[in-house]
Amino acid sequence: MILAGTIGAIIEWYDFFLYGIVAGIVLSRLYFPSHSDALSELLAYSTFAMGFVSRLIGGVIFGHLGDRLGRKRVLVATLLIMGVSTTLIGLLPTYAQIGPAASVALFALRLLQGVGIGGEWGGAVLMAYETAPPGKRGFYAALPQLGLSIGLCLASGVVGVMSLLPEAAFMQWGWRVGFLLSVVLVAIGLYIRLKVLETPEFERARSERKLVRLPLRDMLRDYPRELWLGMGARCIEGVAFNTYSVFSVLYLSQYRHVPRGRALAAVTVAAVVLTVLIPVVGRLSDRWGRAIPYAIGALLLAASAYPSFWLMDHGDPVGVALGVILPLGVFYSLCYAPESALFADLFAPEVRYTGISVVYQLSGVFASGLLPIIATWLLGLGGGSPVWICLYLVAVGLISAGCALAIFRLRPASR
Numbered sequence: 001m002i003l004a005g006t007i008g009a010i011i012e013w014y015d016f017f018l019y020g021i022v023a024g025i026v027l028s029r030l031y032f033p034s035h036s037d038a039l040s041e042l043l044a045y046s047t048f049a050m051g052f053v054s055r056l057i058g059g060v061i062f063g064h065l066g067d068r069l070g071r072k073r074v075l076v077a078t079l080l081i082m083g084v085s086t087t088l089i090g091l092l093p094t095y096a097q098i099g100p101a102a103s104v105a106l107f108a109l110r111l112l113q114g115v116g117i118g119g120e121w122g123g124a125v126l127m128a129y130e131t132a133p134p135g136k137r138g139f140y141a142a143l144p145q146l147g148l149s150i151g152l153c154l155a156s157g158v159v160g161v162m163s164l165l166p167e168a169a170f171m172q173w174g175w176r177v178g179f180l181l182s183v184v185l186v187a188i189g190l191y192i193r194l195k196v197l198e199t200p201e202f203e204r205a206r207s208e209r210k211l212v213r214l215p216l217r218d219m220l221r222d223y224p225r226e227l228w229l230g231m232g233a234r235c236i237e238g239v240a241f242n243t244y245s246v247f248s249v250l251y252l253s254q255y256r257h258v259p260r261g262r263a264l265a266a267v268t269v270a271a272v273v274l275t276v277l278i279p280v281v282g283r284l285s286d287r288w289g290r291a292i293p294y295a296i297g298a299l300l301l302a303a304s305a306y307p308s309f310w311l312m313d314h315g316d317p318v319g320v321a322l323g324v325i326l327p328l329g330v331f332y333s334l335c336y337a338p339e340s341a342l343f344a345d346l347f348a349p350e351v352r353y354t355g356i357s358v359v360y361q362l363s364g365v366f367a368s369g370l371l372p373i374i375a376t377w378l379l380g381l382g383g384g385s386p387v388w389i390c391l392y393l394v395a396v397g398l399i400s401a402g403c404a405l406a407i408f409r410l411r412p413a414s415r
Contacts, residue, residue, distance in 0.1 A: 009147020
């Protein structure tokens with residue numbers, strides 16, 4: 001079950017981040033041409049943001065189905081939705097070929113991507129969390145989180161390799177390769193997922209007739225405090241990740257004239273470091289509680305904002321790499337690894353799929369989906385200086401740390 005959840009999460013995040021990486025450097029030019037590069041980038045990133053809105057829709061729909069019908073059935077459906085939409089993006093004609101229909105089609109496929117990942121994350125996490133032995137839920141639930149780092153590593157790595165092509169070839173067909181490779185990954189994921197069983201905790205809730213007719217209604221009624229604290233804690237995770245994995249590629253390549261391949265290489269190395277640290281921090285969360293490493297990570301991400309952008313602005317190639325790797329590979333792991341168990345601890349099994357999906361996806365609309373747009377606007381506000389972006393990271397980090405500590409007081413015994 002853990003393998004099924006992790007493999008599926010890798011595929012889903014690979015598909016999702018592949019879009020995020022190419023949105024500013026490719027899709028803005030091929031599907032949203034305009035007289036202004038900044039306007040094209042904002043239009044492309046608006047489709048990136050809408051993917052997070054549809055993630056919320058997917059989280060509500062599949063969270064309901066997962067709490068009513070089971071985790072396994074939902075995960076097969078979400079994998080298919082994500083895989084098909086990603087492959088079709090790789091085959092989509094450009095604006096120059098079919099006009100505005102290309103932009104509309106890209107927007108629709110991005111919405112489908114979001115629906116798939118919105119239902120995927122909660123189910124993948126619960127497949128591990130609800131089968132974990134006593135005292136190891138933090139570690140087991142952290143393993144599907146590897147899907148994010150490995151998926152990011154694969155996505156940035158594929159785009160980085162394709163970026164070695166001449167620019168004309170990359171813009172014509174090279175960027176499409178990563179999307180088309182999704183077919184292979186989906187086939188592997190489906191083969192594994194169709195063979196797994198339902199989680200014991202869901203089966204127990206079903207046999208004891210604890211399943212509820214409207215999980216969303218019951219979750220909103222019975223867990224309002226948990227919902228708000230979870231969303232507040234989640235904010236720094238979404239803001240920091242999309243700052244350093246998505247926006248940094250555009251920032252370095254377009255505004256600081258760092259070669260795109262070098263920027264993508266820094267993100268790829270950060271993803272490798274994150275992959276190593278996620279299981280380690282997951283084990284620590286079983287000893288310390290989920291909220292303590294999360295709060296420490298939030299504070300470190302806030303404190304490192306200015307130094308990280310200073311390194312990206314003024315450093316040599318090593319300094320540029322450190323400006324991405326330290327916050328994204330090291331400090332971020334303290335938040336992302338314990339996050340799944342932190343949120344799952346907040347809800348009873350009969351509303352857990354819905355609860356963690358709403359916490360993660362609703363906060364993601366603002367924390368993650370709008371980040372590239374907000375960062376681009378803040379960069380303009382600062383006249384090209386990232387000072388306002390750094391202030392934004394600091395403010396969000398402090399809010400999330402406070403919410404994480406409030407969760408610790410609410411659930412001090414969660415191990």
